[in-house]
């Protein structure tokens with residue numbers, strides 16, 4: 001058990017069901033340490049959130065629900081490979097982050113949690129997020145992040161087929177239900193360089209102010225702005 005203010009609902013009591021960021025939860029709203037980490041950072045870093053047009057790269061979960069009441073407009077999306085890109089399926093827009101169907105400069109904020117480790121061509125995905133952001137916009141997201149300099153590639157797409165370069169690692173996916181999704185890589189701190197290579201000019205790795213029983217997730221905050229880099 002642990003006690004801190006949940007940034008989603010204000011409740012203090014949290015439980016740890018296992019040694020995993022997604023298993024540290026607020027007992028009232030069920031937010032995980034990952035959701036609480038990104039929401040806490042959004043509140044701290046983006047004081048003008050209520051004026052933002054936002055894109056969240058999922059359709060369910062605590063972050064999507066929280067954003068709905070906090071931003072000026074919110075677009076939710078999922079990748080549904082059996083449907084045309086840009087189509088609205090049950091109220092959710094079908095988007096592949098490697099080929100977004102939105103016009104340039106459509107959003108002030110793009111968010112995601114635990115998505116990019118599953119994107120085959122993450123460089124293209126980062127470039128697409130940069131493209132749909134307005135100047136001054138922010139890309140705020142989480143991935144599992146190792147404390148080592150280099151990203152470890154586990155798999156890649158080659159001529160349309162997945163090639164494993166290390167033991168396949170699969171993660172649960174809340175949208176796909178019982179399906180499990182391949183983890184293409186374990187990110188290292190060079191994710192900052194990857195974001196800069198995609199055009200982001202100011203990239204920071206933000207550590208949440210609460211430790212969350214040792215399972216706070218560091219949050220990437222990448223800005224589309226004048227040429228400057230820190231973090």
Ligand SMILES: [Zn+2]
Nearest residue numbers: 006009026029
């Ligand atoms: Zn809560």
